[in-house]
Amino acid sequence: MKLSPLCCALPMYNVKDSGIATEEDSLDINHTTNTQQPNALRMNSASAHDLRCLEVEKEKQDPRSPRGALEACLTQSSISSSSSSIDDPPLNREAIEDTDADAQCKNHRASSNWGKFFKLWKRKSIKRLSSFPPLSGAPSISKRNKSADPHINGLILHDIYDFQSSLHNFSITDIEMATDHFNPENIIGRGGYAEVYQGILPEGKLIAVKRLTKGTPDEQTAEFLSELGIIAHVDHPNTAKFIGCCIEGGMHLVFRLSPLGSLGSLLHGRSKDKLTWSRRYKVALGTADGLMYLHESCQRRIIHRDIKADNILLTEDFQPQICDFGLAIWLPKQLMHHNVSKFEGTFGYFAPEYFMHGIVDEKTDVFAFGVLLLELITGHRALDESQQSLVLWAKPLLDKKAIRELVDPSLGDEYNREELSRLTSTASLCIEQSSLLRPKMSQVVELLIGKDGVVMSPREAKRKILQRTYSEELLDSVEYNSTKYLRDLDRIREIALAS
Numbered sequence: 001m002k003l004s005p006l007c008c009a010l011p012m013y014n015v016k017d018s019g020i021a022t023e024e025d026s027l028d029i030n031h032t033t034n035t036q037q038p039n040a041l042r043m044n045s046a047s048a049h050d051l052r053c054l055e056v057e058k059e060k061q062d063p064r065s066p067r068g069a070l071e072a073c074l075t076q077s078s079i080s081s082s083s084s085s086i087d088d089p090p091l092n093r094e095a096i097e098d099t100d101a102d103a104q105c106k107n108h109r110a111s112s113n114w115g116k117f118f119k120l121w122k123r124k125s126i127k128r129l130s131s132f133p134p135l136s137g138a139p140s141i142s143k144r145n146k147s148a149d150p151h152i153n154g155l156i157l158h159d160i161y162d163f164q165s166s167l168h169n170f171s172i173t174d175i176e177m178a179t180d181h182f183n184p185e186n187i188i189g190r191g192g193y194a195e196v197y198q199g200i201l202p203e204g205k206l207i208a209v210k211r212l213t214k215g216t217p218d219e220q221t222a223e224f225l226s227e228l229g230i231i232a233h234v235d236h237p238n239t240a241k242f243i244g245c246c247i248e249g250g251m252h253l254v255f256r257l258s259p260l261g262s263l264g265s266l267l268h269g270r271s272k273d274k275l276t277w278s279r280r281y282k283v284a285l286g287t288a289d290g291l292m293y294l295h296e297s298c299q300r301r302i303i304h305r306d307i308k309a310d311n312i313l314l315t316e317d318f319q320p321q322i323c324d325f326g327l328a329i330w331l332p333k334q335l336m337h338h339n340v341s342k343f344e345g346t347f348g349y350f351a352p353e354y355f356m357h358g359i360v361d362e363k364t365d366v367f368a369f370g371v372l373l374l375e376l377i378t379g380h381r382a383l384d385e386s387q388q389s390l391v392l393w394a395k396p397l398l399d400k401k402a403i404r405e406l407v408d409p410s411l412g413d414e415y416n417r418e419e420l421s422r423l424t425s426t427a428s429l430c431i432e433q434s435s436l437l438r439p440k441m442s443q444v445v446e447l448l449i450g451k452d453g454v455v456m457s458p459r460e461a462k463r464k465i466l467q468r469t470y471s472e473e474l475l476d477s478v479e480y481n482s483t484k485y486l487r488d489l490d491r492i493r494e495i496a497l498a499s
């Protein structure tokens with residue numbers, strides 16, 4: 001079951017009182033005020049909103065944040081196009097107008113460059129964005145940006161805009177031609193926010209067009225910018241290939257088509273037999289590599305927050321590509337974790353600390369990756385039709401190493417025992433209830449490939465990865481068992497269904 005971002009407020013466990021440094025949703029622009037929030041949360045909404053506005057201003061100053069990168073681009077664009085500004089068409093208010101009566105935020109929007117962003121995208125003359133900083137080898141922006149010298153800052157901007165992005169600004173005519181006017185027969189996927197159409201460009205390139213369909217125009221804009229701000233900076237063989245976007249007639253993100261669709265559709269569909277053991281192993285390794293890149297090798301830490309089989313696309317040679325960055329956040333280095341006040345994500349993949357405290361960090365992705373490994377091994381869904389959790393079913397079997405009972409019957413004996421053993425022991429570590437005992441993704445990769453020929457036992461691995469953080473200490477001090485996990489799962493499900 002997928003939770004929509006605004007449908008369900010996270011029950012608060014008074015994290016502030018327990019001493020954890022909390023932070024408003026400073027990085028996730030999805031988090032607008034939720035009218036369905038319980039009273040306690042609603043009472044806080046005014047100050048949270050003010051804080052949010054302040055945070056937005058702070059993000060705009062940081063050229064490495066999604067908002068900062070776009071703002072920087074727009075500042076530059078308005079500098080370079082200042083002479084022609086008189087001729088500019090009026091802003092596309094429709095896309096950004098907010099019905100919110102909050103005067104402060106209206107003022108913020110009036111002075112914001114976001115309107116210009118949409119205007120830029122809409123201009124036919126600008127077909128290519130040169131707005132996003134390079135993905136690698138970028139100038140050390142944060143360091144140099146400390147200088148108050150406008151000349152130096154000008155140089156930095158110059159560096160940024162010299163980057164020739166290959167992102168394309170499609171017109172709605174391009175998109176309609178490619179998808180045969182959004183012919184329903186071309187729908188290849190439906191998610192919580194979007195319909196995805198396959199299409200073909202005049203030069204023959206196959207594309208997938210993600211058309212945002214759910215929510216109000218404001219919510220769609222927030223979702224669009226949130227995903228765009230992350231994917232435009234992500235470039236790895238195991239992440240979805242973003243080509244460009246179109247903001248005419250709605251919000252559209254354009255990707256290279258992954259011909260085999262998602263891992264979820266294959267694993268739980270009629271073509272399951274295509275997923276031989278060696279392909280499953282390849283998918284596990286590739287996904288781990290992609291996630292390690294997001295957590296540890298990007299300019300900023302990216303937490304995906306919705307790792308699941310449906311969000312792993314497959315190329316024709318079964319190379320996995322992580323997609324759907326709609327919930328992803330950038331986490332500042334100095335922040336141990338991020339606290340959210342609303343549930344977003346997918347049932348069956350939630351880590352206990354997310355249930356308990358709304359804590360989001362790399363380890364919540366690691367937990368979801370562990371569930372994904374279990375899906376690959378067992379062929380079961382994360383949550384089956386009767387809402388039974390795969391984690392709770394598999395845990396006792398993992399503990400007593402009943403591997404034959406775990407393995408997908410459709411594989412028969414067609415699997416590599418050593419690889420299977422690595423996958424099961426890694427899965428077992430990833431779904432540890434205490435995030436402290438879960439490995440980092442770089443450790444996961446090592447475990448999966450059996451580095452140095454050593455297959456680590458969970459006990460050995462636990463000893464190796466002991467690295468306590470404050471939040472981990474706190475979590476560890478709370479006795480968290482399967483009963484509590486189940487209770488939390490039920491409670492969150494009830495809240496989600498009630499709202």
Ligand SMILES: Nc1ncnc2c1ncn2[C@@H]1O[C@H](COP(=O)(O)OP(=O)(O)OP(=O)(O)O)[C@@H](O)[C@H]1O
Pocket residue numbers: 002188189190191192193194195196208210240255256257258259261262265306310311313323324326
């Ligand atoms: N590039 C692509 N190539 C092929 N299929 C795709 C592609 N992108 C998306 N899909 C299909 O569309 C589905 C939905 O896409 P996506 O997850 O991005 O939408 P969403 O609305 O954000 O979904 P969610 O509810 O998971 O947040 C995917 O599970 C996949 O089956």
